[in-house]
Amino acid sequence: MSPIKLKRSVQPMPKISVLIPCYYNEKNIPVTAKTLIANEKLFTEDVTFEYVMVDDGSQDNTYEELLKFQKQYPDKVKVVKLARNFGSFNAILAGMTYATGDCNVFIAADLQDPPELIPQMYDYWAKGIKLVIANRADREESFFQKLFSNTYHNLIRKFALNNVPKGGFDLVLFDRQLKDQIVKMDESNTNVLYLLTWLGYDYVNIPYTRRAREIGVSRWTLSKKIKMFVDSFVAFSFLPIRMISIGGLVVGLCAILYALYIIFAKMTNLIQLEGWTTMMVVFLFVSAFQMISIGILGEYLWRSLDASRKRPNFVVDEVKEVKS
Numbered sequence: 001m002s003p004i005k006l007k008r009s010v011q012p013m014p015k016i017s018v019l020i021p022c023y024y025n026e027k028n029i030p031v032t033a034k035t036l037i038a039n040e041k042l043f044t045e046d047v048t049f050e051y052v053m054v055d056d057g058s059q060d061n062t063y064e065e066l067l068k069f070q071k072q073y074p075d076k077v078k079v080v081k082l083a084r085n086f087g088s089f090n091a092i093l094a095g096m097t098y099a100t101g102d103c104n105v106f107i108a109a110d111l112q113d114p115p116e117l118i119p120q121m122y123d124y125w126a127k128g129i130k131l132v133i134a135n136r137a138d139r140e141e142s143f144f145q146k147l148f149s150n151t152y153h154n155l156i157r158k159f160a161l162n163n164v165p166k167g168g169f170d171l172v173l174f175d176r177q178l179k180d181q182i183v184k185m186d187e188s189n190t191n192v193l194y195l196l197t198w199l200g201y202d203y204v205n206i207p208y209t210r211r212a213r214e215i216g217v218s219r220w221t222l223s224k225k226i227k228m229f230v231d232s233f234v235a236f237s238f239l240p241i242r243m244i245s246i247g248g249l250v251v252g253l254c255a256i257l258y259a260l261y262i263i264f265a266k267m268t269n270l271i272q273l274e275g276w277t278t279m280m281v282v283f284l285f286v287s288a289f290q291m292i293s294i295g296i297l298g299e300y301l302w303r304s305l306d307a308s309r310k311r312p313n314f315v316v317d318e319v320k321e322v323k324s
């Protein structure tokens with residue numbers, strides 16, 4: 001009888017999908033591409049890479065630069081072109097949808113977040129950690145940029161997601177399991193990165209200093225920052241609704257106390273009351289509270305309506321797949 005030959009199982013090489021949303025980054029792409037390719041040398045030879053580059057409706061030559069990158073490395077670069085600008089978080093979601101790696105890394109195209117941290121983050125993932133966050137311990141930015149960012153993240157930590165690291169984060173590595181859960185949720189008007197922490201997995205935190213932008217001009221405008229601020233609170237916290245209830249109770253209590261004061265003053269002739277002025281002050285105060293309340297309720301209601309429409313978070317115009 002001939003001996004039985006056992007087949008040796010071949011372990012597949014781990015693949016890292018690097019997700020990069022691009023918006024008016026034509027000057028960044030050549031530098032970013034070169035840096036990311038050079039960064040591969042910091043990994044062991046068994047690790048493979050997939051770069052999912054998402055053009056978020058740029059009106060410059062970003063898409064053309066991405067195609068040049070893919071032409072140089074057709075076996076590892078995938079280009080997803082969206083039909084228009086859907087916003088950075090929806091572009092990240094598009095990248096997640098087309099990523100096929102065992103783990104995924106999100107990094108901005110301007111390289112303000114250091115890609116040299118990715119090998120350290122990958123080592124944690126290889127040990128079984130499904131979420132690895134590089135948080136901004138400091139940043140090379142202006143005083144007002146730091147003030148806005150720190151205020152935003154402190155409020156998020158206090159009132160919405162208390163497990164978000166101090167300073168927030170952009171550079172993050174996460175397992176395919178987390179990626180699939182986020183894609184399945186397909187949530188609108190939210191912060192996709194903070195959804196990763198909302199899932200509740202334990203994570204490792206690596207602090208770093210965020211660099212100043214060296215190439216191009218940031219398109220992260222004040223209006224987009226305000227929208228992110230509102231979206232984050234509405235998506236992860238019921239605090240605004242609770243504040244309406246508390247505010248209503250406070251206004252009601254003040255009204256009762258004021259009414260008792262009016263009755264007492266009328267009965268004792270303590271002071272001479274002028275009806276028009278008094279009524280106008282009360283009317284303006286209550287009206288302002290009502291308008292703010294309606295605005296907060298409107299934010300929640302609009303998001304419920306937007307979700308019920310089931311419109312896609314992004315529309316893909318064209319996909320240039322990896323050529324195997």
